[in-house]
Amino acid sequence: MKPRPVIAQARAEILMTLRRGESLLLALGIPVLLLVFFSEVDVLPVGTRHPVTFLAPGVLALAVMSTAMVGLGIATGFERSYGVLKRLGTTPLGRPALLTAKTAAILVVEVVQVAVLVPVALALGWDPSGGVLAALGAVLVATVAFAGLGLLMAGTLRAEVTLAAANGLYLLLLLLGGMVVPLAKLPGGLRALARLLPAAALSDVLHASLGGDPTPARAWAVLAAWAVVAPALAAAAFRWE
């Protein structure tokens, strides 16, 4: 794989993401809003003395899901419906290079998100206690899992349906993902279901690691399973036009 096409493609993908108002809202606007609002307005049953202690890891998990699943899924769905993916298929870029570029673009956007969200959380009084490596690892594995889900939708559904499905799934996983509402507050059956989903697995690991606790093995296992299954399904089912 030659570096020049990959770098140019990744650069184009990043610029398109950062220039789209709706993707900025999704990547930064909503996470910052949730973080600030619920840290300052104590209405959520977060169960900690400082809401930001719970909210900061949860909102970081939300940010990863927004970019890797929703942003990627919607953008790729429209690229497919506009014939862009088809057209790229006859250039020397190639699929591995395209996927590499998209992955790189997601990671760069995630770095921007972390660079914005962490200072905001610190300013709100967040006091993380280590566990950065485990958190980074969880973010990487979750990125693969969410990207697989996003591409599965983008490669099988019409663009408009992908748009609706990705947003619906976003809201569902936001509520069931332990991101703004602690899993402990969910009814038992729903909680058991939520723990099998990648969102809750990611926020579990982030809450534990950034809170200085040992990370739960079950959450790692759920995350890893999604990171294998979702991209495999996407690769098998993806239709390029």
Next chain:
Amino acid sequence: MAAIDVSGLVVRYGEVTAVDGLDLSADAGSVLALLGPNGAGKTTTVETLEGYRRPTAGRVRVMGLDPVTDRRRLAPLIGVMLQRGGVYPTMSARDALGLFAAYYDDPVSPAQLLDLVDLAAVARRPWRTLSGGEQQRVSLALALVGRPRVAFLDEPTAGMDPAARQLLWSVVRRLRDDGVCVLMTTHYLEEAERLADRVVIIDGGRAVAEGTPAELVSAGGGREIRFGAPAGIDTAALGAAVEAAVAEERPGEYLVAGAATPARVASLTAWLAERQLPLADLRAGRQTLEDVFLRLTGERAEAGR
């Protein structure tokens, strides 16, 4: 080695046979036009050559390579203009050309291409805000970024105004002069006649005629006379006078199925003159490509009925 070499191509989608035993060949520095009505199999053929579809049967080679299994080696050698779309809607022509330029080892500069397709004035506008014809010209420019040896243009002039069409024609001629093999589909007969070195007329997935435009219009030429006159004249009486069958193909358009000898033309015009019937149009011998096209695709439609 022919730049494009197709033999016995069959492409089926489930029950539907889109291409049914097609042979094509085109050399470097030539323009091959695929002409045919909608649904004839033109786009399926082109997309098989581009590597988008696997042939159900038959052999396809572009620059000696199999478009599906040798995709990586072939991609730098071909340029593709899809029938529509294919460009990021929010990206400007300049940025799209710059991005595509990064895919190739020795690209044409975006500025040069923008001049070639006369889009410098709108180079910074997002693709989706351009007119249909401008979008087509961006697609054309994108097909040429990598200095292709074979260019596939699928209905390149659809949606173009006459000036843009002239521009495309001059670009195609230039490509041919530079040794590029150009395969284009069209349903504009005039375009094929003006531009193509060889024309293949396809209908129902099969080639129904092929040759140079001159060969096609002269094939069967001299054996018929076409003329225009008021609708509903007595074709039986006229047929007796010219000693050949006369048919009213469409109201007011007649075909005399007999050699276009001066004697027969004279008896035709004499017969009309006696009855003081005006003669709107008269073609003896030479047909247009449109005549050939309508006759061939019409025959097939008749046979299918």
